[in-house]
Amino acid sequence: MSTPLRYNQPVKEKRYPAPENVGRRIADLRKKRGLSQVSMAKAVGISQKAVSHYERGSRTPPASRVAKIAEVLGISTDEILGVEKAAKDPDLPQSVWTWKRLRRVMDLPTRARKAVFNYIDLQHLKHTTAGGRERRRKTA
Secondary structure (H helix, E strand, O other), X not given: OOOOOOOOOOOOHHHOOOHHHHHHHHHHHHHHXXXXXXXXXXXXXXXXXXXXXXXXXXXXXXXXXXHHHHHHHOOOHHHHHOHHHHOOOOOHHHHHHHHHHHHHHHOOOHHHHHHHHHHHHHHHHHOEOOOOOEOOOOOO
């Protein structure tokens, strides 16, 4: 039986897939264009500190900010997000879909977020045995 999630703990961005990879790509692309963090921050309309957080992976830029960063760097948002390279991975579409949905849940108020995660925990328990093995699904 799995350990239930604790909802009163602060949300850590590191729980989501690869924000540091997005940040690393932003830093690499910025440096290839010969831009400093300060000049990119001014062009995007954010602080240098925000650029630093994105590049280190301690924060994930919102979609609107990714679009503006891509515009400043003269590239597509797909290139920043690494979609083109990762498209070869057969699990990617499901992973991206799940990640995007989880991000939407994390934007909910605390009480609603707890309700969603409680429901997920309930469904997980319902579909697993006490030993933690998944039940075999009947195929028709």
